[in-house]
Amino acid sequence: MLKVAIFGATSAIAQAVARRFAGEGARLFLVARDAARLEVVAADLRARGAASVETATADLAETGGHAALVEHARLALDGLDAALIAHGTLGDQKAGEADAGAMLRELGVNFLSPASLLTHLGNLMEAQRHGSLAVIGSVAGDRGRASNYVYGSAKGGLRVFTQGLRHRLGRAGVAVTLVQPGFVDTPMTAAIPKGGPLWATPDRVAADIHRAMKTGPAILYTPWFWRYVMLIIRLLPDFVFKRLKL
Numbered sequence: 001m002l003k004v005a006i007f008g009a010t011s012a013i014a015q016a017v018a019r020r021f022a023g024e025g026a027r028l029f030l031v032a033r034d035a036a037r038l039e040v041v042a043a044d045l046r047a048r049g050a051a052s053v054e055t056a057t058a059d060l061a062e063t064g065g066h067a068a069l070v071e072h073a074r075l076a077l078d079g080l081d082a083a084l085i086a087h088g089t090l091g092d093q094k095a096g097e098a099d100a101g102a103m104l105r106e107l108g109v110n111f112l113s114p115a116s117l118l119t120h121l122g123n124l125m126e127a128q129r130h131g132s133l134a135v136i137g138s139v140a141g142d143r144g145r146a147s148n149y150v151y152g153s154a155k156g157g158l159r160v161f162t163q164g165l166r167h168r169l170g171r172a173g174v175a176v177t178l179v180q181p182g183f184v185d186t187p188m189t190a191a192i193p194k195g196g197p198l199w200a201t202p203d204r205v206a207a208d209i210h211r212a213m214k215t216g217p218a219i220l221y222t223p224w225f226w227r228y229v230m231l232i233i234r235l236l237p238d239f240v241f242k243r244l245k246l
Helices: 012-023 035-047 063-077 093-098 100-128 149-172 202-215 226-235
Strands: 003-007 027-032 052-057 082-085 131-136 174-181 219-222
Touching: 003 012, 003 063, 012 027, 012 035, 012 202, 027 035, 027 063, 035 052, 052 063, 063 100, 082 100, 082 202, 093 100, 093 149, 100 131, 100 149, 100 174, 131 149, 131 202, 149 174, 174 202, 174 226, 202 219, 219 226
Parallel strands: 003 027, 003 082, 027 052, 082 131, 131 174, 174 219
Antiparallel strands: none
16 A cells, blocks of 8 residues: 655645545555644545544744654655645735745745755655655746746746756656646635636646656646646747736
8 A cells, every 4th residue: 555645734735635545545644734624634534545644733834844754754654655745825926025034935835845845755765766756836837927926936946956856866766746736726726816717626636646646747737738828838938928917
């Protein structure tokens, strides 16, 4: 049975991914900040068929605790086959423009924290010579836009980081996947008007992530059409792009 760790386990997408692994009888290790919500999620996964569910409460923005968390996961599961890093924030772009402190906090949660976890998890999997790592980025990281370049720059940093990590760990049989969702209807996007064909449910995105954690693609655009949407956006000449309100 698979041994899977999920960081940011109470997010809507992470819960949907965890339910798929639970239905297969996986052993799970869940990390989140809210202990009460985490226990509700854990109880649900046990009821859905998970062989075991262990939990740890932590603020993942505090990178100093990451080494201990990863070791806790290894000991609790007696090894680790796969890990998903799913925590993050969608901060206020205007606040990030006006206040360097707010900007740095956004970068810390969305880039530095996942990069730290990827390093610890990558070292563990490299030593055991197998494993699958997945981290949730965003299509916002493909090209900087006025409306969300603080958030987007953190996700863009993850893109380069995971490219290099995949190149390094591939020699040890470890897969690294950057997940690039488009618009997903979750509590994090509650303030954004919704509707139309570009929006996806957490469960649709989770189905793609669950499959990718077993097959190990370098980049997963989810839903699939975002690969082509973002290709067009990346290829737009700058003199055209800067006239668009994006």
